[in-house]
Amino acid sequence: MTTFNYQTVGYAGTDLTFSAPTGGVAGDAVFPTDDRGFFWVENAAAGGTITVVISTPGTSFGGMALPDISVSIPDGERRLIGPLTAGLGDPAALGAVIITITPNVTGVTAAAVKVP
Amino acid sequence: MALTYQTVGYAGADIVYDAAAITAVAESFNKANGALGPDLTWTRAVFTHGFPFQVNTNQCRLSANSPGSFEDIQVPTPTVDTPTVTYTLNITAVTRVGTGSYVVDTGGIIRYQSRDGGTNYRGYAFAVGRNNTFIPAVDLWHFLLFRINGVGDQQLIASAFAPLANVTLPGTLTFTAEGPDMSGTFTHAGSGPALTFSATDNVYTDGIAALGGSVVVSGTDSASIDSDVLSIVGDDANVAPDARGFLWVRNTDASSKTVGVTVPGFTKSVAHPDVSVTVPAGEQRLIGPLAPELAIVSGGRPLVAVNYSNVTGVSAAAVRVP
Numbered sequence: 001m002t003t004f005n006y007q008t009v010g011y012a013g014t015d016l017t018f019s020a021p022t023g024g025v026a027g028d029a030v031f032p033t034d035d036r037g038f039f040w041v042e043n044a045a046a047g048g049t050i051t052v053v054i055s056t057p058g059t060s061f062g063g064m065a066l067p068d069i070s071v072s073i074p075d076g077e078r079r080l081i082g083p084l085t086a087g088l089g090d091p092a093a094l095g096a097v098i099i100t101i102t103p104n105v106t107g108v109t110a111a112a113v114k115v116p
Numbered sequence: 117m118a119l120t121y122q123t124v125g126y127a128g129a130d131i132v133y134d135a136a137a138i139t140a141v142a143e144s145f146n147k148a149n150g151a152l153g154p155d156l157t158w159t160r161a162v163f164t165h166g167f168p169f170q171v172n173t174n175q176c177r178l179s180a181n182s183p184g185s186f187e188d189i190q191v192p193t194p195t196v197d198t199p200t201v202t203y204t205l206n207i208t209a210v211t212r213v214g215t216g217s218y219v220v221d222t223g224g225i226i227r228y229q230s231r232d233g234g235t236n237y238r239g240y241a242f243a244v245g246r247n248n249t250f251i252p253a254v255d256l257w258h259f260l261l262f263r264i265n266g267v268g269d270q271q272l273i274a275s276a277f278a279p280l281a282n283v284t285l286p287g288t289l290t291f292t293a294e295g296p297d298m299s300g301t302f303t304h305a306g307s308g309p310a311l312t313f314s315a316t317d318n319v320y321t322d323g324i325a326a327l328g329g330s331v332v333v334s335g336t337d338s339a340s341i342d343s344d345v346l347s348i349v350g351d352d353a354n355v356a357p358d359a360r361g362f363l364w365v366r367n368t369d370a371s372s373k374t375v376g377v378t379v380p381g382f383t384k385s386v387a388h389p390d391v392s393v394t395v396p397a398g399e400q401r402l403i404g405p406l407a408p409e410l411a412i413v414s415g416g417r418p419l420v421a422v423n424y425s426n427v428t429g430v431s432a433a434a435v436r437v438p
Contacts, residue, residue: 009362009402009403009404009405010402010403010404011377011391011393011403011404012393013365013375013393013394013395013401013402013403014401014402014403015399015400015401016400016402035437036360036437037437038124038437041128052128054126069126071126071127071128072128073128077130078130078131079128079129079130080124080125080128080129080131080435081124081125081126081128081129082124082125082126082437083124083437083438113402114437115359115360115361115362115404115405115436115437116405
């Protein structure tokens with residue numbers, strides 16, 4: 001599992017550093033939650049469309065599990081997903097936001113970004 | 117036009133860069149005869165008659181040699197679409213042959229927008245040139261500002277005139293607009309004073325800046341006007357203030373660029389220094405938050421003023437977290 005720490009937008013001009021996620025079942029995480037933060041995913045390779053799933057903990061009416069957030073990212077594109085509000089923090093993971101990227105992470109990089 | 121925020125979301129925001137981070141364009145017309153390009157790419161708009169602006173002896177010439185009223189609009193690409201703009205054009209020569217009535221002038225149009233499928237337009241048109249029709253049979257220089265609501269529907273909102281003998285070319289037309297306030301100056305080498313006007317009008321608040329002009333001749337008369345060194349400078353790439361927003365600047369050029377964000381205000385009479393960010397070649401930077409404290413009033417609305425040292429290869433997006 002790769003844990004992404006926030007890179008903060010600033011007046012010096014933030015030079016984002018993108019890291020390779022672990023992907024798959026092991027998953028990745030952003031910690032902590034931040035309602036001014038978001039997850040930035042780049043799918044640069046020609047390995048096909050990837051799916052980024054952000055786990056949504058908790059249940060709804062009648063104990064029904066809340067649906068996860070699922071975003072498809074075609075080759076050569078990027079998506080900015082957020083905000084990573086407190087409700088997305090998984091109590092079982094000490095409040096981290098759990099992210100799963102499938103089917104592979106070839107050429108995929110990501111960053112957690114926040115506006116101060 | 118200011119950048120519009122694109123919002124981060126759970127559907128995954130696919131951010132689109134805005135190439136409209138263009139704050140300045142220039143054209144010398146110092147090139148081979150013929151088309152206006154390639155310093156800027158030009159598109160003819162609205163008028164399709166046979167007397168467009170053309171390059172002649174390294175000047176931009178608007179001319180006509182058959183009876184009628186001929187106008188032309190040429191739209192540069194890239195465009196500067198900002199409510200605050202300074203437009204300059206050097207006027208180098210005017211010819212007029214004949215004895216009939218005539219008007220010949222050139223200048224520009226700001227807040228230009230094409231309408232009716234490209235057959236009509238609106239904006240503020242300003243032009244400097246000569247005529248003998250405003251006072252019949254009296255040759256005058258004129259410098260005029262019209263609000264154009266559509267072809268054939270215009271209102272003169274400012275003007276200045278000078279006797280023919282008092283104006284000597286070359287001259288420089290300068291037109292500035294900030295919000296509803298517009299002013300023009302035509303300086304020249306003659307004995308008379310500069311032609312100037314100012315006006316306030318807020319019917320049109322957005323749109324691009326374009327080259328424009330007209331020639332009216334009668335009988336066998338002919339007339340032409342030459343210009344050179346067009347410059348359009350705006351303060352676009354502005355963004356509405358938002359404490360949860362930031363500017364994302366990408367530089368694909370081979371040289372670095374400097375992005376400036378104006379910081380208004382003073383502390384103990386000392387002006388706040390502006391934010392200055394260098395974006396190296398091939399890199400990108402995130403600048404923000406674009407807090408309300410950064411806002412200035414431009415065109416009657418609060419905007420964060422962003423300036424670029426050069427816009428070649430530069431694109432930008434305004435992004436906010438909801």
